[in-house]
Amino acid sequence: MKFLRVGAPGFERPAVLGPDGGVHDLSSLTGDLDGAFLAGDGIARTRAALAAGELPKTPKLPKPPTPARIGAALARPGKVVCIGLNYRDHAEETGAELPAEPIVFMKDPGTVIGPHDEVLVPRDSVKTDWEIELAVVIGARARYLESDAAAAECIAGYAISNDVSEREFQLERGGQWDKGKSCETFNPLGPWLVTADEVGDPQALELRLWVNGQSRQHGSTANMIFGVHHLVRYLSRFMVLEPGDVINTGTPAGVALGLPGNPYLRAGDVVELEITGPNGSLGRQRQSIGQA
Template identity: 50%
Template sequence: MKLVRFGDAGAEKPGLIDADGEIRDLSGVIADIAGEHLHPDALTALSRTDPQSLPLVSGKPRIGPCVAGTGKFICIGLNYADHAAESGMEVPSEPVIFMKASSAIAGPDDDVLIPRGSEKTDWEVELGVVIGKPAKYVAEADAMDHVAGYCVTHDVSERAFQAERQGQWTKGKSCDTFGPVGPWLVTRDEIADPQNLGMWLKVNGETMQDGSTRTMVYGVAHLVAYLSQFMSLLPGDIISTGTPPGVGMGMKPPRYLRDGDVVELGIEGLGSQRQTFHADG
């Protein structure tokens, strides 16, 4: 299934994408795409719903983040060897973990705000993994049983905040709107191999990133198992698994986003996003 949340920010309804690419309203079946409804058993039950029995959503509503109730937005740094190289850093011997504030979450086509004082706002297309069943101390062989599905995430980053000021990376990653998620939550059964998905990103129509999840250093199953050794993963948590090369920071000279720039990005089978960047105040 391709699950979607549509409507005004803060008042989204759950839906699914039917065979014709239309949105069907799921609000009479489930309250939201969140919590217990993300459990694999619940998703299996939901998959038995006939899309034709659901109300057709007319028009072109705003698409919201594809999952609600996200407690943790966990990111993995330097998880593509070629991206680590362009960043001038070594491939890590263990996954690099940092957090993105859940308040950064935005819809896939919402405007992104360039924060006050920013001079180095950058782009990163990433595969997002949504947790469906609680995970604690899970083995890698069992890790995928805890995954509800996948989505596109955009790990927008302010490099000066991230790397040139004191402290950890979080403040360069957590500005409002810096975490577009969606358009869809694609359930795990629809993606045969999350380690073989093409991914791309364009700025003002120019291709900047053109990669594949094949070149991940640490794959999805490893990351779920690894993270579960340090914290409980809960339904609705999102793991953003790293980006391929082609970010602005790695260019010579570096290139960063400015007011009015348009970024488009997508991942094979998971849909695409489009954001216009605007100066925040």
């Protein structure tokens, strides 16, 4: 299933795409797509309600950039945990050694915005960068997990994430990655939360990103250094993962930091992202770049 949130910022309504492609309102089941919904067996309840014909259809969603808005695929993540240098080709393009263990940092959950919302270049920024990533959405409490199988059971689903970064803030202002990752609008998420059963193997997905129509990133989750299930299990040894938490699992090569001339983002640029796999697409994002 594909879950989404529709409406103006702060007024999104939860919805799900039915087997017929129709958009069904979930307001009778939940106030929003959040940790409480996932912890309360919301996915199974939605599946049952769809099968019983209990969820009303809403008007078909127009495609962006029309006025109808799709919000972030998840409301109010408890935390956004990020993994750095998790693709071999990305580590190579930045001149970094392959990590022996996952590199972990946190991102302000307030950075999460809709997949087609405007991304703002921060004031005084000269090195705002793009990063397409597979986002993992936690659906059950994960604490000291002992196996990858146990980790898989804690995953509600997946979404596209743009882990926007300001490289000067990240690397040249004291080496504190959070500063370069937590600026406002720096984490478009969605358009959908696609359930884990529909995605299938998370290590068989193709990631693509374009800037102003030019292909910049084209990678595969098969090239992750640490796979999705390993990451969930690993993180559960250092922190408790709760329903509604998000894990950004790293980005493949092709970021501005590693490209000749470092073509960082400027106001007026347009970034598009897509993740696809054997079972279909996780959707597509499109962001116009503005100035804070």
